[in-house]
Amino acid sequence: MKQITIKDIAREAGVSIASVSRALNGQDGIGQEKRDRILEVCERFSYTPNGLARGLVKQGTDTIGIIMPDIQSPFYSELMVKASDAAHKKGYKVLLCNSFREIPTEAQYLKLLVESQVQGILIFPIGPRSLDSMEKYGKNVPVVALNELPEKSRIPYVCADEERAGTLATEYLISRGCKDLVFIGFKAERLAHRYRASSFLKTAARMRIPARIFEGHSDFRSSFERGYEHFKQFLLSGEPMPDGIVAASDATANGIVKACRENGLRIPNDFSLIGFDNISTELPYLELTTVAVSHVEQTEKAVALLDQLVRGRQLSRAEAAVKLEPRLVERRSCKNGM
Amino acid sequence: MKQITIKDIAREAGVSIASVSRALNGQDGIGQEKRDRILEVCERFSYTPNGLARGLVKQGTDTIGIIMPDIQSPFYSELMVKASDAAHKKGYKVLLCNSFREIPTEAQYLKLLVESQVQGILIFPIGPRSLDSMEKYGKNVPVVALNELPEKSRIPYVCADEERAGTLATEYLISRGCKDLVFIGFKAERLAHRYRASSFLKTAARMRIPARIFEGHSDFRSSFERGYEHFKQFLLSGEPMPDGIVAASDATANGIVKACRENGLRIPNDFSLIGFDNISTELPYLELTTVAVSHVEQTEKAVALLDQLVRGRQLSRAEAAVKLEPRLVERRSCKNGM
DNA sequence: CTGTTAGCGCCTTCAA
DNA sequence: TTGAAGGCGCTAACAG
Numbered sequence: 001m002k003q004i005t006i007k008d009i010a011r012e013a014g015v016s017i018a019s020v021s022r023a024l025n026g027q028d029g030i031g032q033e034k035r036d037r038i039l040e041v042c043e044r045f046s047y048t049p050n051g052l053a054r055g056l057v058k059q060g061t062d063t064i065g066i067i068m069p070d071i072q073s074p075f076y077s078e079l080m081v082k083a084s085d086a087a088h089k090k091g092y093k094v095l096l097c098n099s100f101r102e103i104p105t106e107a108q109y110l111k112l113l114v115e116s117q118v119q120g121i122l123i124f125p126i127g128p129r130s131l132d133s134m135e136k137y138g139k140n141v142p143v144v145a146l147n148e149l150p151e152k153s154r155i156p157y158v159c160a161d162e163e164r165a166g167t168l169a170t171e172y173l174i175s176r177g178c179k180d181l182v183f184i185g186f187k188a189e190r191l192a193h194r195y196r197a198s199s200f201l202k203t204a205a206r207m208r209i210p211a212r213i214f215e216g217h218s219d220f221r222s223s224f225e226r227g228y229e230h231f232k233q234f235l236l237s238g239e240p241m242p243d244g245i246v247a248a249s250d251a252t253a254n255g256i257v258k259a260c261r262e263n264g265l266r267i268p269n270d271f272s273l274i275g276f277d278n279i280s281t282e283l284p285y286l287e288l289t290t291v292a293v294s295h296v297e298q299t300e301k302a303v304a305l306l307d308q309l310v311r312g313r314q315l316s317r318a319e320a321a322v323k324l325e326p327r328l329v330e331r332r333s334c335k336n337g338m
Numbered sequence: 339m340k341q342i343t344i345k346d347i348a349r350e351a352g353v354s355i356a357s358v359s360r361a362l363n364g365q366d367g368i369g370q371e372k373r374d375r376i377l378e379v380c381e382r383f384s385y386t387p388n389g390l391a392r393g394l395v396k397q398g399t400d401t402i403g404i405i406m407p408d409i410q411s412p413f414y415s416e417l418m419v420k421a422s423d424a425a426h427k428k429g430y431k432v433l434l435c436n437s438f439r440e441i442p443t444e445a446q447y448l449k450l451l452v453e454s455q456v457q458g459i460l461i462f463p464i465g466p467r468s469l470d471s472m473e474k475y476g477k478n479v480p481v482v483a484l485n486e487l488p489e490k491s492r493i494p495y496v497c498a499d500e501e502r503a504g505t506l507a508t509e510y511l512i513s514r515g516c517k518d519l520v521f522i523g524f525k526a527e528r529l530a531h532r533y534r535a536s537s538f539l540k541t542a543a544r545m546r547i548p549a550r551i552f553e554g555h556s557d558f559r560s561s562f563e564r565g566y567e568h569f570k571q572f573l574l575s576g577e578p579m580p581d582g583i584v585a586a587s588d589a590t591a592n593g594i595v596k597a598c599r600e601n602g603l604r605i606p607n608d609f610s611l612i613g614f615d616n617i618s619t620e621l622p623y624l625e626l627t628t629v630a631v632s633h634v635e636q637t638e639k640a641v642a643l644l645d646q647l648v649r650g651r652q653l654s655r656a657e658a659a660v661k662l663e664p665r666l667v668e669r670r671s672c673k674n675g676m
Numbered sequence: 677c678t679g680t681t682a683g684c685g686c687c688t689t690c691a692a
Numbered sequence: 693t694t695g696a697a698g699g700c701g702c703t704a705a706c707a708g
Contacts, residue, residue, distance in 0.1 A: 001479065001650075003397075005701055016679040021703060029677060046477045051453035052394045053701035056684045059341075061390075071434075072415045081410060084436065093450055096409075096434035098422065112431055115389035139384045140341075343685055354695045359687055367693060391685035394700045 004047045013041045024049060055117055063093040064306065065113035067106060068124040071098040073222065075251055075279040076124060079146070082295045083122055086303040092119070101126050101221075107133035114140045120306040122146065127189045131155070142309035146302050148191055156309065156320035158302040160293040162192045162276075165326040166199030169246050169274045169291045172328055174207050177337030178244030178272055181211040184234060185227045185252030187219065193248050196276060200246055214239070223248070227255025235263060243271050243337070250275035250290055253333075257286050272334035276326075287331035293324040342385045351379045362387060393455055401431040402644065403451035405444060406462040409436040411560065413589055413617040414462060417484070420633045421460055424641040430457070439464050439559075445471035452478045458644040460484065465527045469493070480647030484640050486529055494647065494658035496640040498631040500530045500614075503664040504537030507584050507612045507629045510666055512545050515675030516582030516610055519549040522572060523565045523590030525557065531586050534614060538584055552577070561586070565593025573601060581609050581675070588613035588628055591671075595624050610672035614664075625669035631662040 006024075010017040015034060022030045023038040041047075055061040064087055068076045084094045095118060099106035106126055110133050113121055120141060123134060125148040134143055134155050145157040173181060183200050187193050197213050204211030214237075216230030227247060247253035253275035260267060267273050267286065278292035301322055308315060344362075348355040353372060360368045361376040379385075393399040402425055406414045422432045433456060437444035444464055451459055452475050459479060461472060463486040472481055472493050483495040511519060521538050525531050535551050542549030552575075554568030565585060585591035591613035598605060605611050605624065616630035639660055646653060 001477075003478075003701085007701080017702080018679060018681095018704085019677090022678090025703085031677065034677085046474060048449065048452045048475070048478050050394070050455060050701050051450075052390045052399075052455050053684085054453075054703075056388070056390045056394060056686090056701080057703045059684070071409060072412065072419060074410065077410045077415060081436065081438075096436065098419065098434065100419075111386065112389075114386045115392075117388060117390050136384060137386070140386050341685085344687095345685080355686080356688080356695060357693090360694095363687085369693065372693085388685050391700090392687075394685080394702090395687045397700070 003050065004045050005050070006047075009038065009041050009045065009047055012045070013038045060119055061093070061117050062091065063095055063116070063118045064120045064122060064303075064310075065095040065097060065109070065116070065118040066122045066124075067097045067099055067109050067113070069099050069101045069106075069126045070222065071096075073224075073251060075223075075249070075277050078279060079124065079295055079299060083146075083299040083303065086296075086300045087122075090303055090307050092303075092307075099126060103129050103133075106130055110134070110137040110143075113137075120144070120310045122302055122306060124148070128152075128191060129189075142306055144302050144306045144309070146298065151191075151321075154317075154320075156305055156315065158298055158305060158322040159192075159324065160298070160326045161323040162195035162326075163199045165276055165291045166196035166246075167203045168326060168328055169196070169276065170200045170203035170211070171207070172289070172291075173244040173246065173272055173274055173334065174204070174209050176244075176272060176334050178242075179209060180240070180242040181209060181244045181246060182234070182239075182242040183211070183213040183246045183248070184216070184256060185223065185230050185248035186213050186215060187223075187226065187248065190248075192276075196246070196248065223251035224255045224258075227252030228259050229255070231256040231259040232263075235259070241271065244334075245271055245273050247273060247275040250277045250279040250288060253288055253290075254286070257288075267333050268335035272337075274334060278329050286333060289331045289333045290329045291326050292329060293326045298324055341388065342383050343388070344385075347376065347379050347383065347385055350383070351376045398457060399431070399455050400429065401433060401454070401456045402458045402460060402641075402648075403433040403435060403447075403454070403456040404460045404462075405435045405437055405447050405451070407437050407439045407444075407464045408560065409434075411562075411589060413561075413587070413615050416617060417462065417633055417637060421484075421637040421641065424634075424638045425460075428641055428645050430641075430645075437464060441467050441471075444468055448472070448475040448481075451475075458482070458648045460640055460644060462486070466529060467527075480644055482640050482644045482647070484636065489529075489659075492655075492658075494643055494653065496636055496643060496660040497530075497662065498636070498664045499661040500533035500664075501537045503614055503629045504534035504584075505541045506664060506666055507534070507614065508538045508541035508549070509545070510627070510629075511582040511584065511610055511612055511672065512542070512547050514582075514610060514672050516580075517547060518578070518580040519547060519582045519584060520572070520577075520580040521549070521551040521584045521586070522554070522594060523561065523568050523586035524551050524553060525561075525564065525586065528586075530614075534584070534586065561589035562593040562596075565590030566597050567593070569594040569597040570601075573597070579609065582672075583609055583611050585611060585613040588615045588617040588626060591626055591628075592624070595626075605671050606673035610675075612672060616667050624671060627669045627671045628667045629664050630667060631664045636662055 006017050006020045010020045023035045087094050097109040114137050121143045214234050216233045220226040275290045278290045344355050344358045348358045361373045425432050435447040459481045552572050554571045558564040613628045616628045
């Protein structure tokens with residue numbers, strides 16, 4: 001399939017390549033009649049301009065890349081969709097990449113995107129170990145992180161205030177009368193989990209309610225599986241059953257629900273359950289109460305931030321480190337035991 | 339962020355740009371010592387080659403594009419992941435695009451990918467209306483369709499033999515003792531549904547079992563919603579309850595299950611349910627029996643086909659129109675009433 | 677209004 | 693083993 005170039009079109013239409021370029025880009029400085037003729041020829045040859053050449057001379061592609069760990073997770077795919085929307089609104093094209101929760105794959109995509117001359121990158125890091133390559137490629141092109149907080153670094157980010165989220169969730173459970181709390185699905189590598197868990201403990205202590213973190217062993221491919229397996233481990237552990245469970249995330253909560261079904265446990269009858277992230281539109285079988293920031297707000301902020309950077313604005317440390325206020329989304333997975 | 343070029347590196351290392359290029363691409367014709375020095379300089383400046391320029395001169399990007407209608411659907415996202423895997427194995431990089439089930443968006447991405455000089459495109463068409471742009475851009479670059487069968491066109495495709503799938507599903511339900519069948523979630527625009535539904539009718543007639551297609555009104559964003567709404571409409575319609583339901587797809591079946599829960603219906607106690615596509619690993623609450631082709635087989639075939647085309651091989655009509663044999667995946671949504 | 681020309685950053689002959 | 697030079701397809705001055 002030999003590529004047809006602007007030259008072919010020019011020859012065929014009997015004009016110069018400059019005119020073709022002008023016609024194609026809707027610039028003026030060309031007669032209507034000539035323009036029509038050129039466009040007609042393009043159509044006839046089903047000519048498509050070479051984006052590489054154009055990008056090369058224009059020094060830009062109007063494209064940003066989005067890297068996320070798991071396209072199959074409802075959480076990420078929803079955020080991804082919202083983020084592309086936001087990017088499109090700002091006039092960017094979007095390249096999507098799925099890192100499969102693998103650090104090397106993630107690094108590879110960062111490289112690919114930089115090489116593809118995207119103007120900026122939005123990344124949902126896999127975890128703290130993502131930092132190295134983010135910092136490396138962040139020298140070439142602006143990078144904004146969502147969702148994991150690269151606090152130790154200078155990478156700009158937009159995420160939820162997870163500490164506050166943990167507090168909200170715990171307070172809510174207690175306000176509904178829970179007297180014994182367990183946190184399930186904890187994964188130490190996730191910074192968000194660390195915040196959620198530590199403020200969980202802190203809040204419970206402050207309110208004088210017994211609370212513990214269940215540390216399930218071994219890790220699993222997805223948060224869903226982790227929730228499922230950890231909760232089964234918890235049931236087998238012989239530990240006393242709490243009346244309130246904080247799941248490390250909604251995906252985790254979903255796994256817990258599955259384990260409950262298999263063990264004849266009912267929510268919220270047997271215990272109250274609360275999660276984080278608000279992916280529950282994807283959980284048709286459970287109306288999960290959760291704590292989260294608005295996905296739209298988060299992604300739009302992130303794109304706006306990236307856009308600033310792309311346009312070369314210098315941002316202060318504070319402007320580039322956005323923590324959004326989470327709020328409670330009340331549904332039906334918590335009983336009212338007051 | 340001024341881009342660092344091969345020229346800067348050459349100047350810094352005190353060599354010619356040709357040498358830098360050679361070092362970067364691991365070609366020989368350059369001394370080890372010089373090569374190391376160059377690489378060191380690249381590292382120090384965190385130089386990343388410009389893919390646009392490289393693609394331009396190499397006349398190729400080793401990249402393929404994948405376009406799918408809905409990244410949030412477990413069905414598509416799973417296929418997408420499998421397809422990228424297959425592409426990576428063949429040495430291609432992958433660009434992902436989400437058409438949002440919108441024909442214009444789909445066309446736009448086709449254009450974007452062609453302009454980005456991908457070597458080939460894998461597309462999960464939204465429906466028959468996708469054909470126009472597929473044929474248009476198929477002139478520029480090889481395009482292979484999955485999942486919808488563009489039979490009227492010359493676009494190469496790899497999909498399930500949906501007629502056979504419909505037969506299998508219907509036969510199975512009947513073999514399990516069903517005496518009254520309804521097909522729910524039908525959407526006329528989906529070619530696959532038409533095949534499934536018509537062979538459903540045909541098979542039931544052949545086996546002398548009453549069967550009908552319930553035509554729900556109005557359409558919905560996702561198959562899930564369509565299943566949910568259509569089944570609720572069915573319940574309200576006053577039609578007699580069948581003992582076997584064929585859902586237009588697994589996603590549809592999932593919607594039906596949701597409606598069942600809300601109406602106190604139990605599966606398979608109240609009726610047997612079967613779907614298509616085998617996405618049920620994503621339906622933790624129901625072990626749905628289904629009919630489908632292997633996702634891995636399908637995507638690998640598709641990538642192999644595309645690869646042939648990319649390498650310029652001419653394929654016969656038959657080679658470019660692959661229908662895979664579906665098989666029954668037996669789980670627990672059908673009772674045994676024999 | 678139109679055409680000519682000089683690059684964009686890189687790879688690849690071709691000479692040295 | 694090395695470097696100089698041409699050109700990939702396109703846009704953006706600059707001339708006419």
